[in-house]
Amino acid sequence: xxxxxxxxxxxxxxxxxxxxxxxxxxxxxxxxxxxxxxxxxxxxxxxxxxxxxxxxxxxxxxxxxxxxxxxxxxxxxxxxxxxxxxxxxxxxxxxxxxxxxxxxxxxxxxxxxxxxxxxxxxxxxxxxxxxxxxxxxxxxxxxxxxxxxxxxxxxxxxxxxxxxxxxxxxxxxxxxxxxxxxxxxxxxxxxxxxxxxxxxxxxxxxxxxxxxxxxxxxxxxxxxxxxxxxxxxxxxxxxxxxxxxxxxxxxxxxxxxxxxxxxxxxxxxxxxxxxxxxxxxxxxxxxxxxxxxxxxxxxxxxxxxxxxxxxxxxxxxxxxxxxxxxxxxxxxxxxxxxxxxxxxxxxxxxxxxxxxxxxxxxxxxxxxxxxxxxxxxxxxxxxxxxxxxxxxxxxxxxxxxxxxxxxxxxxxx
Amino acid sequence: xxxxxxxxxxxxxxxxxxxxxxxxxxxxxxxxxxxxxxxxxxxxxxxxxxxxxxxxxxxxxxxxxxxxxxxxxxxxxxxxxxxxxxxxxxxxxxxxxxxxxxxxxxxxxxxxxxxxxxxxxxxxxxxxxxxxxxxxxxxxxxxxxxxxxxxxxxxxxxxxxxxxxxxxxxxxxxxxxxxxxxxxxxxxxxxxxxxxxxxxxxxxxxxxxxxxxxxxxxxxxxxxxxxxxxxxxxxxxxxxxxxxxxxxxxxxxxxxxx
Numbered sequence: 001x002x003x004x005x006x007x008x009x010x011x012x013x014x015x016x017x018x019x020x021x022x023x024x025x026x027x028x029x030x031x032x033x034x035x036x037x038x039x040x041x042x043x044x045x046x047x048x049x050x051x052x053x054x055x056x057x058x059x060x061x062x063x064x065x066x067x068x069x070x071x072x073x074x075x076x077x078x079x080x081x082x083x084x085x086x087x088x089x090x091x092x093x094x095x096x097x098x099x100x101x102x103x104x105x106x107x108x109x110x111x112x113x114x115x116x117x118x119x120x121x122x123x124x125x126x127x128x129x130x131x132x133x134x135x136x137x138x139x140x141x142x143x144x145x146x147x148x149x150x151x152x153x154x155x156x157x158x159x160x161x162x163x164x165x166x167x168x169x170x171x172x173x174x175x176x177x178x179x180x181x182x183x184x185x186x187x188x189x190x191x192x193x194x195x196x197x198x199x200x201x202x203x204x205x206x207x208x209x210x211x212x213x214x215x216x217x218x219x220x221x222x223x224x225x226x227x228x229x230x231x232x233x234x235x236x237x238x239x240x241x242x243x244x245x246x247x248x249x250x251x252x253x254x255x256x257x258x259x260x261x262x263x264x265x266x267x268x269x270x271x272x273x274x275x276x277x278x279x280x281x282x283x284x285x286x287x288x289x290x291x292x293x294x295x296x297x298x299x300x301x302x303x304x305x306x307x308x309x310x311x312x313x314x315x316x317x318x319x320x321x322x323x324x325x326x327x328x329x330x331x332x333x334x335x336x337x338x339x340x341x342x343x344x345x346x347x348x349x350x351x352x353x354x355x356x357x358x359x360x361x362x363x364x365x366x367x368x369x370x371x372x373x374x375x376x377x378x379x380x381x382x383x384x385x386x387x388x389x390x391x392x393x394x395x396x397x398x399x400x401x402x403x404x405x406x407x408x409x410x411x412x413x
Numbered sequence: 414x415x416x417x418x419x420x421x422x423x424x425x426x427x428x429x430x431x432x433x434x435x436x437x438x439x440x441x442x443x444x445x446x447x448x449x450x451x452x453x454x455x456x457x458x459x460x461x462x463x464x465x466x467x468x469x470x471x472x473x474x475x476x477x478x479x480x481x482x483x484x485x486x487x488x489x490x491x492x493x494x495x496x497x498x499x500x501x502x503x504x505x506x507x508x509x510x511x512x513x514x515x516x517x518x519x520x521x522x523x524x525x526x527x528x529x530x531x532x533x534x535x536x537x538x539x540x541x542x543x544x545x546x547x548x549x550x551x552x553x554x555x556x557x558x559x560x561x562x563x564x565x566x567x568x569x570x571x572x573x574x575x576x577x578x579x580x581x582x583x584x585x586x587x588x589x590x591x592x593x594x595x596x597x598x599x600x601x602x603x604x605x606x607x608x609x610x611x612x613x614x615x616x617x618x619x620x621x622x623x624x625x626x627x628x629x630x631x632x633x634x635x636x637x638x639x640x641x642x643x644x645x646x647x648x649x650x651x652x653x654x655x656x657x658x659x660x661x662x663x664x665x666x667x668x669x670x671x
Contacts, residue, residue: 038633080525
């Protein structure tokens with residue numbers, strides 16, 4: 001205990017029982033699991049935990065907080081030596097935790113718990129491999145897709161998106177759908193939304209994905225992809241700043257004010273609950289080569305956990321057949337376990353979107369953003385700057401120069 | 414005065430009306446105020462997303478413990494500042510102001526380390542321990558300001574009469590600073606009822622969280638369920654409004670009498 005640091009004599013008396021139960025590294029010791037989730041998603045994880053308990057697992061104290069609060073609470077907990085045994089984190093955010101030595105590489109723990117990583121898709125495993133070791137165990141393999149409103153397409157007499165549609169077809173579709181209070185397409189000004197187009201056009205975000213030294217969005221292929229998006233915005237086929245301030249993109253899609261929008265699997269539960277909304281998903285349009293960007297969360301075990309065996313046992317259950325089926329039925333995740341991803345729990349055509357196969361078809365050309373400790377900050381910089389170009393009409397070259405000036409020093413840090 | 418109260422009551426009215434809207438509808442265009450029909454079931458639905466009863470009890474316990482402690486600690490500290498003379502007095506005021514400038518985020522980690530070390534990091538009243546440090550130096554300065562209006566000769570005379578410092582505080586200073594005490598009680602009561610950042614970082618188990626943090630976790634609810642979120646907000650706000658309604662008479666009378 002760090003008690004000695006705070007040797008306030010009067011308070012020492014109170015602390016006699018502070019140490020609590022000692023380390024109990026049996027596989028059924030009680031563990032704490034923290035996830036950042038909205039209320040409906042939290043209900044799915046509660047279901048997972050009670051199923052684990054019924055299946056003979058140990059006690060799990062599940063802490064669900066909002067996504068905003070998740071990293072705040074984790075950072076405070078790690079800094080003060082009070083980390084949860086297991087936490088769920090996105091691959092774009094886990095590198096700082098690994099760098100600080102907060103994560104215990106999960107590979108050996110999972111082998112001991114009987115998990116064979118060969119049963120899982122490779123791309124998320126690669127994204128969660130750092131310093132040559134699998135750090136955390138991915139639970140999903142989502143990617144960026146186009147959500148489209150079937151009703152609005154029929155109304156405008158526009159054909160459904162083809163599996164291999166080009167960027168030009170995408171722009172023409174967006175324009176054809178625009179009119180009468182409807183805008184064709186909406187996309188957030190962030191690097192996770194733009195990355196697939198940059199890659200599709202033969203460009204790159206950084207010079208070296210494994211050890212990035214500087215950003216490369218200003219180089220011709222990447223710049224051309226971003227310019228194509230700016231041109232699309234210039235046609236008036238996207239909602240403007242005031243409209244987006246009044247109502248967010250998913251809500252505009254729900255209410256038929258935007259006919260298409262780009263997002264990952266995460267929107268599905270909310271869209272399913274909209275009565276009268278007939279929607280489906282389609283692959284991203286292609287500029288050169290097909291490309292999409294990975295969206296994935298993984299279970300990490302805290303380095304300081306005294307119950308790593310029990311933690312690994314829970315993770316093994318959560319990413320195992322039963323656990324993945326439960327979360328897939330919740331609608332939000334694309335399972336990382338191949339056998340569940342190809343099962344009706346995920347693909348069932350009776351529940352929208354009918355074309356969930358699109359997520360699996362994207363897997364061969366999935367890529368991920370660089371995994372490096374400063375990435376969350378780099379992402380913030382790029383997002384802020386892209387927003388200026390997309391919504392405030394700042395010239396693209398000015399914005400790209402600003403990205404180099406601000407993001408490159410972060411990467412080199 | 415009426416116009417002013419309309420401005421302040423409008424958000425409450427929007428919250429109340431919004432909580433009666435039917436959930437799982439498409440988000441309205443603009444402000445769709447009047448619910449038709451009123452969906453009272455939203456209030457029952459709240460308990461599906463958070464254990465409302467338990468969290469409300471935690472919050473009640475927190476306020477009942479933290480507010481009296483805050484008033485006692487800050488009123489004593491304020492008196493210490495006023496009775497000090499010369500350099501120590503300036504020094505105490507300077508320290509209080511300096512402490513006001515420390516950003517809350519800088520205190521999260523030390524607080525968790527300290528409370529965990531003491532084994533006190535996981536109770537419903539963990540957050541109330543902040544009251545032992547007066548909650549915020551602002552309350553201390555508030556008391557110091559109130560006491561500074563009491564003639565110094567009065568406090569000195571009480572001491573010369575042989576009264577202990579405790580008796581001076583209890584029988585002379587505090588009764589004369591009643592409006593400050595009421596104000597600090599009201600402000601700290603509201604603070605402990607509504608804080609979610611402190612329990613988020615300090616309290617380990619969700620079972621021991623106050624209701625404000627439970628409500629905070631509903632903020633990312635999808636748009637179609639907003640009426641349920643607002644119903645929860647009404648249930649969390651109601652006790653505070655109720656207490657203010659009951660206490661306002663004594664609140665204003667204590668201010669007017671001073």
